[in-house]
Amino acid sequence: MDKRVLFLSLPFLTFLILHVTCSSIHDIPIPSTARFEQNLSDYAIYQGEMKDLVPTAEYTLLELNSPLFSNYSKKQRLVRLPTGTQMEQNGSGLPTFPDGTVLVKTFFYDIDQRDELLGKQVIETRLEIKSQGVWNVGTYIWNDSLTEATLALDGFDKQVRWTDASGEPQVINYHFPDQRECVSCHQQHAQVQPIGPTLRNLNIDVVRDHTTINQLAYLQSHGLIHSFSIDQTARLPDYRSPDESL
Numbered sequence: 001m002d003k004r005v006l007f008l009s010l011p012f013l014t015f016l017i018l019h020v021t022c023s024s025i026h027d028i029p030i031p032s033t034a035r036f037e038q039n040l041s042d043y044a045i046y047q048g049e050m051k052d053l054v055p056t057a058e059y060t061l062l063e064l065n066s067p068l069f070s071n072y073s074k075k076q077r078l079v080r081l082p083t084g085t086q087m088e089q090n091g092s093g094l095p096t097f098p099d100g101t102v103l104v105k106t107f108f109y110d111i112d113q114r115d116e117l118l119g120k121q122v123i124e125t126r127l128e129i130k131s132q133g134v135w136n137v138g139t140y141i142w143n144d145s146l147t148e149a150t151l152a153l154d155g156f157d158k159q160v161r162w163t164d165a166s167g168e169p170q171v172i173n174y175h176f177p178d179q180r181e182c183v184s185c186h187q188q189h190a191q192v193q194p195i196g197p198t199l200r201n202l203n204i205d206v207v208r209d210h211t212t213i214n215q216l217a218y219l220q221s222h223g224l225i226h227s228f229s230i231d232q233t234a235r236l237p238d239y240r241s242p243d244e245s246l
Contacts, residue, residue, distance in 0.1 A: 030183050031192055034131035036138040040149035043127070045078065045104055051122055051146035053106060060224060063215060064201045065236040070107060071160075071174055073123065077196065078104040079224075087225040092200040092234035094193060095225060103128040103194055112163040121162065122146050124176055128186075128194055135192040137182040153179050203235040 037043065040050075047056045055061065059078040067075060081087070082100035090096055097103075106125040111118045125140045140149035155178030161171045177185070186192045199216065206215045216233065219225045 028183065028187055028190055028192070030179050031134045031136045033134045034129040034136035036127065036129070036136070036151050038151050040125055040140040040142075040151075043102070045080075045125075049146075050148070051120065053108070053120070053122065059102075059104065060219070060222070061206075062197055062202065063204055063206050064196050065204045065238050066201060067196065071172055072170070073107040073109055073174075076104075076106045076108070078106075079197070080104070081224060086223060087219070089199065089226065089228045092198065092203075094198050097130055097194075099130055099133065101130045103197070105196075109160060109162040113165040114163065114167060120146075121160065122149075123158075123160065123174060125149050126182065128192075135186070135194065137179060137186060137192060139176060139179070139182065141176060152176065155181060198236075200234040200236045203230065203233050204238075 044056055045059055046052070047054050053076055055078050059080045062077040062079055064077070080102040082098055085098035085100070087095040087097055104125060104127055106122060108120045108122040110116050111121060122142045124142060127138045127140070129136045129138070139152050141152045142149040155176050157173045157175050159171060160174040161169065164170050183192055186195060202215050202219075204215050205212055206218065207213075208218050214230060216225070216230045220227055220230075
């Protein structure tokens with residue numbers, strides 16, 4: 001198969017697989033071992049104006065080699081671990097997160113992809129909180145002024161507009177999932193689990209403090225994950241790059 005065709009089809013195939021899977025699994029209860037605050041600001045995730053998405057020192061940026069396609073949106077991922085705790089390696093798969101971990105995923109669109117300085121449309125933030133060994137999921141919807149996001153348990157659709165990199169106006173019906181949809185998509189082995197932050201997906205070079213560094217090495221150096229041989233850790237390819245070996 002032409003690599004360009006495969007490159008273009010992977011996001012669609014990912015969406016199709018997730019859509020079929022998420023719409024057909026409804027057999028575990030919604031976890032309720034953590035209490036979600038009504039307002040996102042109660043978690044002190046961002047410093048300064050929330051809309052700028054600048055995390056506080058307690059939250060660490062995570063980047064993935066192969067992020068899932070999500071309605072053409074961009075995503076910011078953060079993690080907060082309880083003080084004095086670490087993630088534990090589990091092969092190249094999902095690390096073992098300590099109780100009290102908060103995973104944050106915020107979805108946004110550049111108002112105009114030709115100029116990021118024109119600002120963002122921040123749409124939603126999803127939290128995964130591990131409490132009593134169980135992952136709990138909650139979705140927060142941002143207001144139009146981007147000053148706050150509030151907890152929403154019911155799903156709905158909203159029209160979102162932006163200008164793409166070629167200057168063409170775009171519009172989609174963005175779907176906000178309800179809590180049941182979140183649980184269904186994150187169900188693995190009859191329990192809720194994070195999907196993206198496996199070690200093979202975190203094994204990527206990133207820029208931190210103006211320096212390029214392997215992300216796993218960065219997490220180790222900051223005491224967020226215990227030491228192990230990064231050279232022995234598998235790495236997912238970046239499906240967005242036509243030059244990547246697939």
